[in-house]
Amino acid sequence: MDIEAEFPELSGYRKVCTRLHPRAGTAGRQESSVGGPFLWPQDEPWPTCRAPHPRNRGRRVEDVHAWRRVLAEAWRRDPDVGPSQEERDILSALEQVHHVPGLSDTAPVPLLPVAQLFVRDIPGLVAPPGCDLLQVLWCPFDSHGPQSGPGVLVQWRSSSGIGAALAEPPLPEVIGDAGYVPEPCLLDPEQVVEHEYQELLSETLQEQLEAWEAEAEEAAEDSYDDESEFVTYHHDLSIAPGWKIGGYASWNVTGPSEAKCSCGESMQLLLKIDSREWDSGTLSWVPLEDRELINESEANAPTQVTVGRGGSLNIFSCPADPAHEHKVILQG
Ligand SMILES: [Zn+2]
Numbered sequence: 001m002d003i004e005a006e007f008p009e010l011s012g013y014r015k016v017c018t019r020l021h022p023r024a025g026t027a028g029r030q031e032s033s034v035g036g037p038f039l040w041p042q043d044e045p046w047p048t049c050r051a052p053h054p055r056n057r058g059r060r061v062e063d064v065h066a067w068r069r070v071l072a073e074a075w076r077r078d079p080d081v082g083p084s085q086e087e088r089d090i091l092s093a094l095e096q097v098h099h100v101p102g103l104s105d106t107a108p109v110p111l112l113p114v115a116q117l118f119v120r121d122i123p124g125l126v127a128p129p130g131c132d133l134l135q136v137l138w139c140p141f142d143s144h145g146p147q148s149g150p151g152v153l154v155q156w157r158s159s160s161g162i163g164a165a166l167a168e169p170p171l172p173e174v175i176g177d178a179g180y181v182p183e184p185c186l187l188d189p190e191q192v193v194e195h196e197y198q199e200l201l202s203e204t205l206q207e208q209l210e211a212w213e214a215e216a217e218e219a220a221e222d223s224y225d226d227e228s229e230f231v232t233y234h235h236d237l238s239i240a241p242g243w244k245i246g247g248y249a250s251w252n253v254t255g256p257s258e259a260k261c262s263c264g265e266s267m268q269l270l271l272k273i274d275s276r277e278w279d280s281g282t283l284s285w286v287p288l289e290d291r292e293l294i295n296e297s298e299a300n301a302p303t304q305v306t307v308g309r310g311g312s313l314n315i316f317s318c319p320a321d322p323a324h325e326h327k328v329i330l331q332g
């Protein structure tokens, strides 16, 4: 629906973002993807985390992948009962926490590849001069930054100068949180219009939208339609759910705020990593291609990444100079 026709002032609060639409699949090294593989120079050391925090207890990366495979297969085979006793035994073995003796709190732990995005694939992705490839990695332990999230590394590079590529990156022996292990996904970028987070609109506009929603709600009740059918600004017309590049940031957990660079510039949302591509409140954003999957369990979680308690992780960059340090803000 054309909400700007109804409220022309909203056109001053409009941005275009690029939804990534991750879907299960294995990409090539030269393609954009979530969950690897990365195009990484063979002769460049794989990045590690040395921030002090415990890293010697956790699940194994391969166990996390296997656990998801066994569980998905069991539910696919038997949608009513799920895993058999035998499968439940396998699952609990795969959930086991392992201890790595002798791994100190500052031993280098290899980062996990999260997303690789080529500028040519992602409209709206603006690279620093000389670069065309964005790579995001993280340390899979909840111990970084003021919000105790994963340790995020944002790496820009030029794909043409890479030469021989690293075949297999090193993996951490154990990881702190299974939600930081992405499943391999292909991307299908799509540009959509967004509008500013509701609480950051002008007060007049906020009041107008509230009145408009109240009216729509009343009309829906009068017509005995399903109440969830009426459109709301926050859920349907503001910020796209799921992984995306650019556009507006949601402030649903911390409350409205602004990411400020140390140079004084207001930072812009570079990448949103989301735990869900949609939920019951954002069904109007489900792509047509996925409509028939809406009720399938986990269809809204193709990457299997969970950040915070099922919220989003937002990486901000500085428009004055993309080389300035990125900021990571967790929402939920
Ligand atoms: Zn770390």
Ligand SMILES: [Zn+2]
Pocket: 261, 262, 263, 264, 265, 318, 319, 320, 321, 324
């Ligand atoms: Zn800056």
